[in-house]
Amino acid sequence: MKAMVLNQYGEEAAFTLTEVVKPQVTAGHVLVQVAASSVNTVDTMIRTMGDALPLSPALPAVLGMDFAGTVVEVGEGVTDFAVGDEVYGCAGGLADLPGALAEFMLADARLIARKPSNLSMREAAALPLVGITAYEGLQRAGIGAGQQVLVHGGSGGVGHVAVQLAKHFGARVYSTGGGDAQLELISRLGAVPINYKTEQVADYVTTHTEGRGFDVVFDSVGGANMANSFEAAALNGHVASTVAMVDLDLSVAHFKGLSLHVVFMLIPMLHNHKREDHQQILNALTTIVEAGALVPVLDELGFELSQAGLAHARLQSGQAMGKVVIDV
Template identity: 70%
Template structure:
């Protein structure tokens, strides 16, 4: 089968088109004919850092985590899927798991779900990693109906899904963005936009919560921005973040009694730990999508399998709006 592999790690030029053996079916797995894959920040980190990132596969490797496709073979013990099923998931591209940038991939049946019927393959491929991340973060932060929820980075990959899921769970949702296109998308998706470049944290906390702070904050920006989340949170508030690889003064969190939830959705794939939870989340997300409460936003540009390097460059440029998707 055709695949894009990396023989060494580095810039976006390291991808090479080659022929490799099609995976053989094994128990508990399905063989998927991949139709589309999307690019996530972690894909770029693996490509750049290689062995410096503990979750990276050894070279030569097939990268790519998210996919949508059609099942072509079903392994022993798999009862929830059949030949011809259209599925989506996040099931490869790290450690010893072959990625999605190939015509076929082997996927653990616990990590996948039936594709939302009202989405194209490209749209479905944009969802798994970001949808699982957003869902897990909001659930761990115990989001409830009627709460004031702030999503940092609401026009980004994870953020635009978290924003919509928080609305679906019944919250009053507010979201930060940094420009006209970003704030317009946030409003279009049903949240109140906050331009972090023109409004201070104190200003928007006073404006939208009368100074009390937000009950739940989903911080998809993270890093040093966590200090803004601490400032914006209500007393005993909940904060979920996807980016916490830094040293940080937690004094602000201490004096407000905040709970901080670090979401690292790759744990089930890396450690074979509760993988079935990912399949369950994707099944629930598919239902939410089919009921009309959630939709992925895709970047305007399209890329073929051979153009994966350009797709990585597009995401890295920050010029796109929505998920970057590759047609396989």
């Protein structure tokens, strides 16, 4: 089969279109003919950082975590899927798990689910990693009807899903963005847009919550922005963060009695820990999508398998609006 293979890591690392051995199906797994794969920030981090990340696969490597495609073979013990099923998931491209930038992919059946019937393969491939991350973070933060929820970075990959899910769960949703296009997308998704470049945290907390703060803050920006999340949260509020690698004074969190939920959705893949949880979340996302409450936003530019490097560059440029998708 054809695959985009990475033979070295680094800033200048390039993918090479290569003929590789087609995987053989194994117990507990299915073989999927890949139709599309989306690019996530962690994919670009693996390509450029390599061994500096403990989750990078050994070279030569086939990257690509997210995918949508069709089951072509079913391994022993798999009862939930049959040949011909259209599925999606986040199931490879790190550690010892082969990735989706190939014509076929071996996937653990616990990490995949039935594709939403009202999404194209391209749209479905855009959803797994960001969808699981947003869903897990909101659930752990105790999302509920009537709450006021702030999503930092609501036009981004994880953020635009978190906005829609929070609205689906009955919350009043607000979201930060930094430009007209971002703010317009946030508004279109059903949230009140906040321009973080022109509005201070204290100002929008006063404007939208009368100074009380937000019940849940979903921070898809992370890093130093977590201090803004603590400031924006209500007393005894919840902060969910997808990027918690930061040195930070927790005094504000202490005096507000905040709960911090760090979401690292790769744990089931890396440690073979509760992988069935991801299937359950994907099944829930399928139901929500088919009900019309969640639509993945795709970048205007599309890429073919041989253009994987260009797709990575597009995401890294910061100019993409929505998920970058590769047609396989």
